[in-house]
Amino acid sequence: MVKPIEKAAVIGSGVMGAAIAAHLAGAGISCLLLDIVPEHLTENEKKAGLTLEHPQFRNRLASSAIERLTKTNPPPLYSEAFASRITPGNLDDDLGKLADSDWIIEVVVERLDVKKSLFARIEKVWKAGTIVTSNTSGISIRAMVEERGADFKRHFLGTHFFNPPRYMKLLEVIPGETTDPAIVSYMTEFCEKRLGKGVVRAKDTPNFIxxxxxxxxxxxxxxxxxxxxxxxxxxxxxxxxxxxxxxxxxxxxxxxxxxxxxxxxxxxxxxxxxxxxxxxxxxxxxxxxxxxxxxxxxxxxxxxxxxxxxxxxxxxxxxxxxxxxxxxxxxxxxxxxxxxxxxxxxxxxxxxxxxxxxxxxxxxxxxxxxxxxxxxxxxxxxxxxxxxxxxxxxxxxxxxxxxxxxxxxxxxxxxxxxxxxxxxxxxxxxxxxxxxxxxxxxxxxxxxxxxxxLKNAYTELKTRPEHISLQTLKRQNKVVLGNSGASLIDIGDGVACLEFHSPNNAIGADILTMIQKSTDEVRRNFRGLVIANEGKHFCVGANVMLLLMEAQDGEWDEVDGIIRLFQNSMMTLKRLEKPVVAAPHSMTLGGGVEACLPADRVIFSPETYYGLVEVGVGLIPAGGGCKEMALRTSRIAAGNPDIDLQPIINQYFETIGMAKVSTSGFDTKRIGYMGPHDSVVLSGDHRIYAAKQAVLAMDREGYVLPEEERIRVVGDTGKAVLQVASYSMQLGGYISEHDRLIAGKLAHVLAGGDVPAGTLVSEQYMLDLEREAFLSLCGEPKTQQRMQHMLTHGKPLRN
Known part of the structure; x- marks a missing residue:
């Protein structure tokens, strides 16, 4: 039996070592980060009264590396909070702590003599059963431990992370001549499932594969x-x-x-x-x-x-x-x-x-x-x-x-x-x-x-059960329904997957029509629904080109119809009597977020950049995004009407008004978009499988469609608070006059309109507010300019 990995130690706090520690921390693994003791006190350390024996001085290299992790861009950490999972130390005082680790990773300078010396020190405190690996990019695995004991060698191999570890999928696993095959298999599976890596097995040759x-x-x-x-x-x-x-x-x-x-x-x-x-x-x-x-x-x-x-x-x-x-x-x-x-x-x-x-x-x-x-x-x-x-x-x-x-x-x-x-x-x-x-x-x-x-014959390419490939399923004629924008695919065990495949996965009438048809099909013939795809991005939002063309032509009934269809489609998803799980990845913006919000659960990929960004084109969310944020705010006051909802709605006003986007799937929690039942699965290849399992779990538990909720709103007084904030921003030169107009519309919707604070309103009432505000902004020349600029240049216009 291979000892499960829950604690790790990384030796070497340079750019690569610190980044590996950050990735382990993101996977929920507590990590000891060790480096050498500095030779001299800095001037600042002398001023602070530190001595050569003070832990702050002795752990400086590792501590500084952890601090840099929270400031580096792009961020090595999925969330800054995960830095607390990394403990700094040094090789002189803390070498003995390696005995408490399940996995020791060497990430020191690429010199064979230095590595051999380090592994000699590690072996003295090494506990039998602990896996030891080197992150070398090309030095011989055999040569590094040729003088170590047989049991140490059985537990030793190469694990070459590609830089930066958070963003690069590849991890090369390089067994040594005497590495225990069971450990190689365990590390391959562990690094795929727990760390979300794409693992390849390389041979111990110069620079590997x-x-x-x-x-x-x-x-x-x-x-x-x-x-x-x-x-x-x-x-x-x-x-x-x-x-x-x-x-x-x-x-x-x-x-x-x-x-x-x-x-x-x-x-x-x-x-x-x-x-x-x-x-x-x-x-x-x-x-x-x-x-x-x-x-x-x-x-x-x-x-x-x-x-x-x-x-x-x-x-x-x-x-x-x-x-x-x-x-x-x-x-x-x-x-x-x-x-x-x-x-x-x-x-x-x-x-x-x-x-x-x-x-x-x-x-x-x-x-x-x-x-x-x-x-x-x-x-x-x-x-x-x-x-x-x-x-x-x-x-x-x-x-x-x-x-x-x-x-x-x-x-x-x-x-x-x-x-x-x-x-x-x-x-x-x-x-x-x-x-x-x-x-x-x-x-x-x-x-x-x-x-x-393989060896002069065709061999079947085996994949793990956790890797559900929609492309393979489509080749196997598992498409139940489909049109130019989306398909409903049978992914087995009574679960269907709604896949977007329009250009850039932008939501238009084709996808909305397929949502309506898919919910009917799932209601009749399936246990539940997954919303996921294998495109470069999950969904970049609604089809802005179509909206702009209709607005420029003054076809307001058409614009109104598009928004109604969008809202009705999202509510159809929400009111489906079967469990729905969304599994977004990469760019999930605007309407893409609104396609996830009706789901019972959201399974995020770690690299999910998730946000309601409609203000970037001079609009506000109108597919239920504002309504859902008001609903989440209202739930906090359920059973306790004395709770002050204003600070919470203020936060959503800022998040949507500034078009904030999460920096990872984990970061959706910080900006308020992660629900209490949502989660993150580190392996992007396992995302659809995880969503399917969530559907099946809810079905086995006896899924019951939640009752429709009334939404307690902050009303006219709360709206005034939000408007004062936007007015102050304009006075300070932070936003333009048109920005303030958009903010005013957003405030009106999030607050629930001109009703007394504490009023209970329906979801449809909130959707009507969204649609009215959206239509009025579509008629604004400056909003149309912003839409055109985004389509032409791919970035927001400030006007």
Missing amino acids: ANCIGTYGLLVTLREMLEKGFTVEEIDAVTGPALGRPKSATLRTLDLVGLDTFVHVARNVYDLVDGEAEKNVFEVPEVLKSMVNQGWTGEKSGQGFYKKVRTQKGKEIQALNLQSLEYAPARKITSASLEAAKSAKGAAAKIKALLSAQDKYSELAWNVLKPVLLYSADKLGEIADSIVEIDRAMKWGFNWDLGPFELWDAIGLQRSAERMEKEGDTVADWVKEWIASGHTHFYEQREEATFYY
Whole structure:
């Protein structure tokens, strides 16, 4: 039996160590953070009267790291409150406390001698059964503990988190030669379920999987740039979304990672790989060494391949000329191949379009892509046992849309392999054998499952029961109802899932119609309903374009009809006699929030950015958002009419009026959007499963639809309080006249209109107030300007 992990210790409080501790704290794991004792007192410590023996001095490095966690942006912590789960200490005074930990993680400097010395110290206080791991990005797992005892080695392995741990899905688990297989299995499952990671098993080779292939690809690209004379802007134009990669592409990514860090990683591989040809690839170009020597290490130093400068017109992005080493304003790069890729839908189509065109950028794309595919094929069996591990590592660790073997499938396996050989390249024997046996893909989608290449045969790609894939279910003909905007999918055990799939998952008439039809279907044939999808974002709100067009045309009956349909659809969800659970993720804004509020429970993804943001386009929530906040406020006074509701409604007024958005699923509690039965599941892959289980649990308990509630409002006197606050904001220059107009409408609705304080009103009454306020604001020219600006520029207009 492997000892369950509830307490952890992280050794090393640098950027990575502190961030790992923060992620563990977010998962509810108490964490001891240790570092060395500083050598000298600071001037401030001397002034405070501290001595070399004072714990505040001795724990300074770890304490300072914890303090920085609450100030770093983007935040490493899901909630600032979670910092209290991390306890600072030092290696001299607190080494013995490691015996109380279930998991010890080493995150010190990437030097083998330092790590070996540390593990020798750890073993002296180590309690049998405690798992010990290293976060090394490439040092040999075997070499670090070769002098340790057999039992220690059985409990030792690598756990390579990608930076930043909160946001990067990949975690490479690297067993040592003698690591207990039961511990490897336990850590894989623990890190997936408890930490929400995408785990791949790597072999104990230089830089493991993702950094091995990623570093190779980056160096190939740099070499192509230098040999062919491409500019910084050209390289990133080709190796970004057009090639199925992030917008940061190649050189912007290096700036973000840190050129010094990249050089260190590349040198690590160079020192450890065999063969002159491979060593030559991992030789760092002289221009990169020169940039690092000058301190041009990227984002952290203020300049690398790019730098931001202030001009009279504002900030300007400049790109480095690698010949002159001077900066000039970054140029926009266009070509037929890039435009073709931009117009194509989906990563596979974009890459095919880019490679199919006949221009220098198409050639560049092929010349940087081809070596990566060949290298990945050569490394199969050496760095990982399956193509799946390699593909997942690159998607989760480098944010590629497609892994190398998925990408090879997309561009045509047989045709591209023939081209490679025609151009004088060597294709791995196993790839040629696979093609010769009649196969045209590494992956094969079948109705029942996905199959992949493994040892010259197709093997079914197994997934955990907790991973419900809507795409797979749709291939299995599990769609019950559907239209252009949404589908109702049978996800098993009598539970249906309502999936949005309109552009950006914006809510329009198609989704609202499907909500109405879905509730009827669930009422007749299912135990309950999950609202979830697998889009990039859960829902960015209502279809603003449609509203603006109707408003500009003066079609007020149409606008009124849209809002009524939205409100009625949300109330239909709320009054469904079966349990409803929403499972939002990523951007969940405006109408997206209002689609979740009627649910009995909300299961948040940790990265859920959740907020009623309608004021950003000059409007207020009108799909029940204001009504639900007033209802939540009223519930606090249930059975005790003497409770003062004003401070609570003031808070909601500020939250909605300032368009506050949560910084995580956990943060929804701080800003008042998390209900008493809502929760967060750390694994995004398990989100729909968790929502389904919540539906089934409520059904087993004998779900009874809650009775309709009357809402106690703060009324005219409460409205006056809110209006005074907005007037003061305008006088102080914090908001414009139009902002104050919007705030006045919001105050009117949240307060319950011009009724006496304490009046009990119906939900429909509140919805009518929302709709009236929304319609009146739609008629305001400045609101229409804000809507147009958001559609055109993607950001709010202050007018």
